[in-house]
Amino acid sequence: MPDLELKVTAIKELTPSIKLFELVRAVGGELPPFQAGAHIDIRTGNGLIRSYSLANDPTDRDRYVTAVLREPNGGGGSKWMHDELKVGDVVTSSEPLQNFPLNERAPLSILLAGGIGITPIMAMGYRLRAQRLPCHLHYCTKAPEDTAFMDEVKALYGDHLTLHHDGGDPSKGIDLKETFATPPDGAHVYICGPPGLIRAAQEATAHWPQGTVHVELFTSARTEEETAEIAARAGADQAFEIELTHSGETLTVPADKSILDVLLDSGFGVPYACEEGWCGACVIDLVAGKADHRDEVMSDAEKAANTRIQVCISRALPGEKLVLDL
Numbered sequence: 001m002p003d004l005e006l007k008v009t010a011i012k013e014l015t016p017s018i019k020l021f022e023l024v025r026a027v028g029g030e031l032p033p034f035q036a037g038a039h040i041d042i043r044t045g046n047g048l049i050r051s052y053s054l055a056n057d058p059t060d061r062d063r064y065v066t067a068v069l070r071e072p073n074g075g076g077g078s079k080w081m082h083d084e085l086k087v088g089d090v091v092t093s094s095e096p097l098q099n100f101p102l103n104e105r106a107p108l109s110i111l112l113a114g115g116i117g118i119t120p121i122m123a124m125g126y127r128l129r130a131q132r133l134p135c136h137l138h139y140c141t142k143a144p145e146d147t148a149f150m151d152e153v154k155a156l157y158g159d160h161l162t163l164h165h166d167g168g169d170p171s172k173g174i175d176l177k178e179t180f181a182t183p184p185d186g187a188h189v190y191i192c193g194p195p196g197l198i199r200a201a202q203e204a205t206a207h208w209p210q211g212t213v214h215v216e217l218f219t220s221a222r223t224e225e226e227t228a229e230i231a232a233r234a235g236a237d238q239a240f241e242i243e244l245t246h247s248g249e250t251l252t253v254p255a256d257k258s259i260l261d262v263l264l265d266s267g268f269g270v271p272y273a274c275e276e277g278w279c280g281a282c283v284i285d286l287v288a289g290k291a292d293h294r295d296e297v298m299s300d301a302e303k304a305a306n307t308r309i310q311v312c313i314s315r316a317l318p319g320e321k322l323v324l325d326l
């Protein structure tokens with residue numbers, strides 16, 4: 001997929017820690033279309049690639065709008081966006097990518113946004129309103145002054161909005177168990193926010209029908225125990241082979257390297273961003289071979305189907321050779 005050169009045309013402070021960025025095509029003209037829930041991967045000037053959800057109306061063809069939370073303890077992408085990026089600068093980004101699509105056939109969409117997780121939910125709001133689709137948004141933030149897009153959210157969701165301000169203590173916020181106790185017939189849930197909220201919401205919706213709960217991650221939602229387990233598994237990793245259908249090449253993935261590392265070292269321009277298995281950027285179609293799926297992007301059903309693989313983190317099961325559509 002070709003890269004886009006995007007010019008920053010506006011930066012606005014939405015809250016003390018969240019900034020809005022408006023981006024247009026640097027050479028002018030229309031941008032590639034996007035659907036509600038989509039994101040773009042921006043190359044930050046400090047050498048990182050970071051995924052940012054698009055918040056504006058998907059019918060806009062001349063601009064992308066995103067919002068970024070400054071994370072002082074993050075990897076540096078958000079700090080660069082906040083502190084270095086200026087109006088008039090040009091950044092390189094992917095075309096819009098979609099891991100969080102809206103199911104427009106659902107009779108009811110329930111949306112749960114925590115903090116900066118409101119960005120894709122904004123674009124969904126435009127789409128839901130345009131299609132007059134039944135929905136309800138639960139928007140959770142610390143306090144009114146920490147609530148990005150407050151006026152726009154109220155305008156988009158109207159009476160179908162519940163604001164939850166917890167003052168920084170999640171136990172004083174939304175009661176997720178009660179909110180998601182009974183799945184309405186055919187309803188789908190969309191969850192986007194910090195890892196703690198996502199984990200709690202996944203637990204609260206664990207009894208919902210398969211395929212009705214959708215999650216968009218901005219960072220890994222793994223617990224410390226899960227992260228430790230992944231690290232322990234990585235210590236026992238073995239080398240395996242991958243075969244590339246288009247070139248016919250066979251490459252060896254050493255125990256201490258990922259498939260992504262090997263592909264990049266061999267000159268393949270594979271898209272990637274987080275390199276931790278949660279953003280979905282590095283997905284490749286899997287033609288044959290059983291993979292050890294370690295990502296947080298695909299559902300259990302998708303992992304069982306074994307037709308795609310996130311090459312930054314997943315590997316081959318012991319004794320398997322993976323054939324990639326590349």
Ligand code: FES
Binds near residue numbers: 271272283297
């Ligand atoms: S680069 Fe993010 S899932 Fe692989």
